[in-house]
Amino acid sequence: MRLRDELPLDHRLSRVYGVGAALCGLLLLLFGCLGFAGSLTAFGTDGTRIAGLSTNGLLSLISVLFGLLLVGAAVVGGNLASTVNIAVGVLFVVSGFVHLFLIGKEANILDFGMSNVVFSFLMGLLVMTFGMYGRVSGGLAHDNPYWRRRHPEQAARETTAAPLRGVALEAAPDQLAER
Template structure:
């Protein structure tokens, strides 16, 4: 799927996509940096509690990396910010569900506990909401860039089928 990059996204949509990705990115980077200052073992399955969540070195590094990706998406903006928010949000939901099953096993390499699972699901839903805002809905206004892109794509398909 190719997005139309010649036309910038609606400024109102871009603000929502950017601010949402940026705020959640800052939260993740803050949590990751705080947990890295504690100098925890990399793959400790018990972890230590930092900011109400259990963490280890691996989760700290992962939080900084994903938070940085969201901050980069905030800087780039437009459809990139929206797409990154949706993909990372889906990843958080999958991670929360997978780690829910791994919590009390030796495979809990990210030291997840129930607050971590809840946090992961909440952040995933928030990122999905921010990323999908103004993009995946039925009642988009006529000047919405995502609607215009879909209409042009549909028109090209129909004109190609009429030949």
């Protein structure tokens, strides 16, 4: 599946992508800034908790960077916001799986706990859902630009048949009157 510029920039789905990216980005920015406000050490694994999640300075920095990325994508909007949402969502889910196996090990430099893993999975799924909304589906309407891009032959047939249907509907009452 190719996710490219199939929708115009002013399409109503652009608002969904942008709002989703902005909300999730602001949440990550808030978490990261609270971590910086707590004067955390960069690689500390002492179990410092902020908003119910264990954190350190490095995780706060990563949260701020990804928050800025999502907010930036929301400002640009359109298909870029959708694509960034999907990519960031996948990274969060992968991060959740990786850190699930790193809990309790010295390689856990981000000080992830089980609550962080659950948050990573949930945030990843939420961000991906915002990004995939209207772009990935099993039942898109035939006037959806993504469906038309994936089924160009059928879309062309429906486009040429549409004017004929309008003529047939207009002609039908005349034909009924003649009978």
